[in-house]
Amino acid sequence: MGKEIERKFLLNHTKWHNINKTEGKHFRQGYILTEPTKTIRVRITNTQAWLTIKGISVGASRLEYEYEIPLHEASELLDNFSESALEKIRYEIMHQGKLWEVDVFLGENEGLIVAEIELSSEDEHFELPEWIAEEVTHEKKYYNSILTIHPFKNWSY
Amino acid sequence: MGKEIERKFLLNHTKWHNINKTEGKHFRQGYILTEPTKTIRVRITNTQAWLTIKGISVGASRLEYEYEIPLHEASELLDNFSESALEKIRYEIMHQGKLWEVDVFLGENEGLIVAEIELSSEDEHFELPEWIAEEVTHEKKYYNSILTIHPFKNWSY
Numbered sequence: 358m359g360k361e362i363e364r365k366f367l368l369n370h371t372k373w374h375n376i377n378k379t380e381g382k383h384f385r386q387g388y389i390l391t392e393p394t395k396t397i398r399v400r401i402t403n404t405q406a407w408l409t410i411k412g413i414s415v416g417a418s419r420l421e422y423e424y425e426i427p428l429h430e431a432s433e434l435l436d437n438f439s440e441s442a443l444e445k446i447r448y449e450i451m452h453q454g455k456l457w458e459v460d461v462f463l464g465e466n467e468g469l470i471v472a473e474i475e476l477s478s479e480d481e482h483f484e485l486p487e488w489i490a491e492e493v494t495h496e497k498k499y500y501n502s503i504l505t506i507h508p509f510k511n512w513s514y
Numbered sequence: 515m516g517k518e519i520e521r522k523f524l525l526n527h528t529k530w531h532n533i534n535k536t537e538g539k540h541f542r543q544g545y546i547l548t549e550p551t552k553t554i555r556v557r558i559t560n561t562q563a564w565l566t567i568k569g570i571s572v573g574a575s576r577l578e579y580e581y582e583i584p585l586h587e588a589s590e591l592l593d594n595f596s597e598s599a600l601e602k603i604r605y606e607i608m609h610q611g612k613l614w615e616v617d618v619f620l621g622e623n624e625g626l627i628v629a630e631i632e633l634s635s636e637d638e639h640f641e642l643p644e645w646i647a648e649e650v651t652h653e654k655k656y657y658n659s660i661l662t663i664h665p666f667k668n669w670s671y
Contacts, residue, residue, distance in 0.1 A: 389567065390547050390554070395595055397547070397554060408565070408581065410546065412594055420594055424565065424581050437569055437577055438552055 359421040361411070362476045364494045368459070370470060372488035381446035381461065387439030391502045398502070399426075399434045406431030416479055417494050441505045453484040465508030471499055516578035518568070519633045521651045525616070527627060529645035538603035538618065544596030548659040555659070556583075556591045563588030573636055574651055598662045610641040622665030628656055 386400040398409045406428045412420035426434075435442055444463040449456060455474055462469040471493070474483060493499045498507065543557040555566045563585045569577035583591075592599055601620040606613060612631055619626040628650070631640060650656045655664065 389552065395546065410591065410595065420590075422583075422587055422591060424583055426579075426581055430579055433577075434567065434579060438567065 359423065360418055361421040362418045362479055362481075363473050364417050364476065364492060365499060366472045366474075366485075366492050366494075367490045368470045368472055369488050369490050373459070373470060376450075376488060378448050378450060381448040383444070384447055384460075385435070385442055385444050386501065386505075387435045387442035388502050388505055389434065389438045391506070396502045399431050399439060401428065401431050401435070404428070408434070414495075417476070418479060439505075443501060443505045443508070450486070452486045455483050457486065462504070462509065465510050466504050467510065469504075469509040516580065517575055518578040519575045519636055519638075520630050521574050521633065521649065522656060523629045523631075523642075523649050523651075524647045525627045525629055526645050526647050530616070530627060533607075533645060535605050535607060535616075538605040540601070541604055541617075542592070542599055542601050543658065543662075544592045544599035545659050545662060546591065546595045548663070553659045556588050556596060558585065558588050558592070561585070565591070574633070575636060596662075600658060600662045600665070607643070609643045612640050614643065619661070619666065622667050623661050624667070626661075626666040 382402055384400055384402055386398055388396055388398055390397040394413045396411045398407075398411070400407050400409065406426050407423050408426050408431070409421065409423040411422075443466055445460045445466070446463065448459040448461070450459060451457075457472050457474050459470065459472045462471075472489060476483070497503055498512070539559055541557055541559055543555055545553055545555055547554040551570045553568045555564075555568070557564050557566065563583050564580050565583050565588070566578065566580040568579075600623055602617045602623070603620065605616040605618070607616060608614075614629050614631050616627065616629045619628075629646060633640070654660055655669070
């Protein structure tokens with residue numbers, strides 16, 4: 358069983374580019390199912406792949422079930438069962454004892470950078486790094502499932 | 515990767531009841547996704563559970579990917595992500611060197627018995643057991659994904 362509690366933020370790009378970070382990890386991911394109440398994601402890195410089922414968001418929480426699957430099958434699943442995929446580089450940053458995952462999107466979503474922090478409860482306290490800008494936890498357009506269909510480069514301002 | 519080639523038959527119930535068979539295995543299964551082009555199934559036996567992704571049928575063939583998952587998670591997935599589930603007892607019968615899987619449906623589908631044989635090619639030869647009646651491989655109403663939504667007891671004759 359999984360319950361994922363996650364908050365999501367945009368970044369100050371200049372400050373982000375100036376911090377020290379270790380090498381990121383390349384992700385390619387697509388969705389077999391994108392519904393308001395559930396999504397099924399296939400995610401591939403250079404060495405591993407996962408199938409992930411997520412439920413509807415209630416506040417910052419949602420049910421999540423994740424299974425590692427063979428890399429070549431994940432690639433076939435993306436080719437045969439998902440309409441589109443997105444690519445991003447994920448960086449992991451520790452700040453005040455908490456892990457931040459920062460996704461620098463590529464391709465159709467280039468220019469978008471999003472930071473996520475996973476919490477163990479909705480009201481857990483955490484410190485915002487100085488490179489964090491506004492919170493976008495509840496904005497659906499930043500869902501990765503939505504970004505595959507309606508990518509950043511097609512957004513109007 | 516999986517490619518499943520399967521043919522499906524109705525049975526002569528009297529002949530079926532009269533043959534010797536070992537004990538069947540109880541299955542409870544539901545669908546997270548039922549689309550014409552793809553289905554995602556959760557199946558639970560007494561001791562094991564699987565998540566199975568199947569593609570569109572082309573002739574008697576379809577893509578199939580199956581992953582074993584923890585039993586308690588499968589049960590949560592059925593409760594949270596599938597609209598309905600079906601139950602059946604599966605019997606395995608060897609006939610002329612080939613394995614037949616016979617599903618005796620329960621609950622809303624009681625009265626329905628369906629036999630399946632898995633083949634390694636579309637034109638593979640096999641002998642029909644004497645308890646087999648007509649073939650229903652291409653009849654969608656016998657798809658388990660359809661039987662969960664439109665069960666046998668609601669069929670009109």
